[in-house]
Amino acid sequence: MIGSVAKKALEADLGPAIAFDVPMSKHTSLRIGGPADALSLPADREQLRSLLQICEQYDLPHSVIGAGFNLLVKDAGISGVVINLKKIRRLEQPGEGLLFAEAGISHATLTRFCVDRGLSGLEFAAGIPGTVGGWLRMNAGIPDREQKDVIREIEVVSANGQEQSVLPIEELDFTYRALRGLPTGAVIVSGLFQTKASSKEAVQTEVRRLLERRGQTQPLDIPSCGSVFRNPEGDHAGRLIEAVGLRGERIGGAEVSTVHANFITNQGGATAEDVLALIERIRERVLKESGIELETEVCIVGRSS
Numbered sequence: 559m560i561g562s563v564a565k566k567a568l569e570a571d572l573g574p575a576i577a578f579d580v581p582m583s584k585h586t587s588l589r590i591g592g593p594a595d596a597l598s599l600p601a602d603r604e605q606l607r608s609l610l611q612i613c614e615q616y617d618l619p620h621s622v623i624g625a626g627f628n629l630l631v632k633d634a635g636i637s638g639v640v641i642n643l644k645k646i647r648r649l650e651q652p653g654e655g656l657l658f659a660e661a662g663i664s665h666a667t668l669t670r671f672c673v674d675r676g677l678s679g680l681e682f683a684a685g686i687p688g689t690v691g692g693w694l695r696m697n698a699g700i701p702d703r704e705q706k707d708v709i710r711e712i713e714v715v716s717a718n719g720q721e722q723s724v725l726p727i728e729e730l731d732f733t734y735r736a737l738r739g740l741p742t743g744a745v746i747v748s749g750l751f752q753t754k755a756s757s758k759e760a761v762q763t764e765v766r767r768l769l770e771r772r773g774q775t776q777p778l779d780i781p782s783c784g785s786v787f788r789n790p791e792g793d794h795a796g797r798l799i800e801a802v803g804l805r806g807e808r809i810g811g812a813e814v815s816t817v818h819a820n821f822i823t824n825q826g827g828a829t830a831e832d833v834l835a836l837i838e839r840i841r842e843r844v845l846k847e848s849g850i851e852l853e854t855e856v857c858i859v860g861r862s863s
Contacts, residue, residue, distance in 0.1 A: 560595050561636070564616035570637075570677035571608055575599050577640075581857030582631040585623065585642065587687065588822075589781045590830050590861065591631025594640040601645050603715070603747060610719030610745070613639055618716075619679040621859065623747055624689030625664065628696060629785050632860030633830045637778045643691055645746060651675070656710070657751040669765055678756035679708055681764040685772040687784065691746045692737060692811070697732045710750045717743025735788060735855050777817040781824040786837060795852055796820035802843045830860070838852075 560568070560578070568576045576598045582591030596618075601607040613620045619638030623629060647662035649671055657677060659668055669684045671677070682703040683693065692698070694712055697705050711726045731739035740746075770776065787795035799805070799819035811828030814836065815821035822833055841852050844848045 560618060561616070564612070564618060565596075565836050566605040567590060567612050568598075568609075571612060572598055572605065575601055575605060576609075580640075582626075582636060582640070585640075586626035586629050586631055586783070587781060588626075588630060588783045588824050588828070588833070590633075590824060590828055590833065591837050592633045592635030594636045594638075595641045598639055599642045599643065599645050603646060604748070606643070606646065606745065607639070607715055607719035607722075608637070609641065610715065610717065611828055614718040620743070624661065624692035625687060625690040627692065628856055630783055630830055630833055630856050630858045632834075632858070632862065634861035634863045636860045642744070643747070644689065647747075651677075652750075653801065655753055655755070656747060657753050659690045659751065660748045661689060661694075661746050663690045665689070665693075668829070672753065673758060673762045673765060676756045676758045676761055677768070678761050678764075679753040679755040681761060681768060684765040684768045690749055694746050694749050695737055696735050697734075697737055705749075706730070707739075708751050708753070710752050712746055712750070713748040714740060716748055717740060717745075722747070732756075775817045775818055777821050782815065782821045783856045785820050785855050787820055787840075788855045790852070793850070794820070798844050798848055798850060798852070799840055802847045804840055804843060807836065807839065808848075809839070812862065814834045814840070831863075834858070 576596055578596050579593045580597040581593050583589050600609055620641055622641045635715050643804055644662040646660045648660045649663050650658050652658050665686055672680050682700050686698050691703055709727060711724050713724050715722050788797050797817040805819045806816050810832030811822050811825050812832035813825050815823050822836055844849050
């Protein structure tokens, strides 16, 4: 819980940009999650830096979310301050072939921008849900192309809000679905991407092809968190789960998708405990029958009950 003195400091500095005891079920794609002690939507970088300084001063833990995809918040909620960057969303072309996007820019906004201006290179990300900050943090992508292939540099604010720095690609450690090696607690605020000139029609055609494929192979019309497990080397988690007969498996309101077995959907009223129990059942069954131990891709955060 946040003490009264720290709470007053947050309220005085952030005003309507801070709220307390906020259900995270309203801020995650799974529509699951207990309350955050505090949730802040800073209006700009200066307000973000001020918020981080207050967290440092009062020893408040903080965590950052974008659109809440790839995220499972436990039923007991999250301690400290959850920071949502969706209002930090400048998007522009600073030079030929370059695209600057702040962390709160959504996948849909970025895709439209590229289509309208005939910028090629980021089509692979069309339909990958979330925001630029989340994409970079998770090195989001498809089997043959990821954020590491298109990013030139990222900008971060230090955990205490005192410093802002630019990290070139040479200093970034992208791995499968992860960006490692950032300063502890640093917050990604923007990315500079490499694109190339094309035609609006060509970019739109490729975007439409990828969106149609996602619509055919993923459960887009029901709450989920995206892929639950990482793909083991040389195989696919969805294939392994389906092979052990768990497509459609259900615990409470959580169900292994009948469209794509590496998705767990919220069929209505699902709790984080339902999802966690289903994750464990999948891991046990796949390990028993294939000898492969699946690792979660979804970020599991929050207090234990």
